[in-house]
Amino acid sequence: MVSPAIALAFIPFVVSLLIRYRHYFLLFYRAVLVRWLRDYLTGITKEERAFQYIMTHAIPGDPLHILETFDQWSYHCEYLCNLGPQKAKILERLIYEKAPLTVLELGTYCGYATILMAQSLPLGARLYSVEMNPCKAAVAEKVIRLAGFDDDTVELIIGSSEEVIPLLKEKHGLFQADFVFMDHWKRCYLRDLQLLEAHDLLPKGATILADNIICPGAPHFLQYVKACGKYKWRIHRTSLEYFRGIRDGMAQITYTGLP
Incomplete structure (x- = not known):
């Protein structure tokens, strides 16, 4: 004892x-x-x-x-891993600054960031959002339509990013994405960035914003971005959504097309 x-x-x-x-x-x-x-x-x-x-x-x-x-x-009420108001300001500002005509979102979840981006897009722009979980996609679909966005503005694609990205050109008519928002499984960030490169889906100057790069973190993704020479990058220091006491961050990277 x-x-x-x-x-x-x-x-x-x-x-x-x-x-x-x-x-x-x-x-x-x-x-x-x-x-x-x-x-x-x-x-x-x-x-x-x-x-x-x-x-x-x-x-x-x-x-x-x-x-x-x-x-x-x-x-x-209950914690949801939505983007939250602090990070939403960063994403919204970038959408207004870049004015992308084609946006790819990896990880729809409940449609929070989808709605934020859709209401900030220039006239005639289109957003493609990929969610692998059918149950969460069903909720997101209802939320997106409740907000007033139809399929002409937001196309919700159900499937894993690994399977969807190679088919974006042929099946969904997305030939290049001016802006990419990553907020799905963090271990998939690097793989999916390289898939976007391999399928020539990133035009020169394309912006990629990756969430939660500190909590829970995406170290291999950051290491690649910093070392490969293809991107300019910066880190936006934030807190975890709805928890000011937990440090987090968003990685903003710009595709240079080099080397």
């Missing part, structure tokens, strides 16, 4: 861990434990619960109000 003296000696250490990593414990509680409990009690996914909230509280046809309602849900 552990003596009381030894047990007491560990208390300051445990308390210090709890204080230092309190944001991560809270994230685990909100993102995992609460979700498991409510999934069990309601029989539907948290994304479907969020959509029910959107239907009840958001104004149809008002993209900004729908995004604000998503934020309210994520702050006060």
Whole structure:
């Protein structure tokens, strides 16, 4: 048995861990434990619960109000790994600055970033969004249409990015993407960037914005971008969506077409 003296000696250490990593414990509680409990009690996914909230509280046809309602849900009800308001400002500013006519989004999730980009696009632009999970894609489809964007503006493609990217030209008519937003599995960032290169889908000057490059991180992607000589890059320092105490960042890279 552990003596009381030894047990007491560990208390300051445990308390210090709890204080230092309190944001991560809270994230685990909100993102995992609460979700498991409510999934069990309601029989539907948290994304479907969020959509029910959107239907009840958001104004149809008002993209900004729908995004604000998503934020309210994520702050006060259940955690969703949407883009969140802090990162949304970076993405929105880049869309306005670059004014891309063709946008490729990898990882639709619930359609938060999709709506943000769609309402910022210039007239005549088209957004192609890829989501591999059919259940999440079904929620995103309803949210995107609720915001007022039809298939002429936003085409939702269901499938894994590895399978979809090689077919973008032939099957979906996307010959080159002026702007790419990556917010899917972080381990796929490097693979998919190289797929975009291999299939000549990046024109010179194309912008790629990759989310969550610090938390949970995409080290191989960043290493490649910095070392290959094909890109100019910068890091936007942010916090994790809806958690100001957890550091994160977005990588903005520009394709130079070299070497």
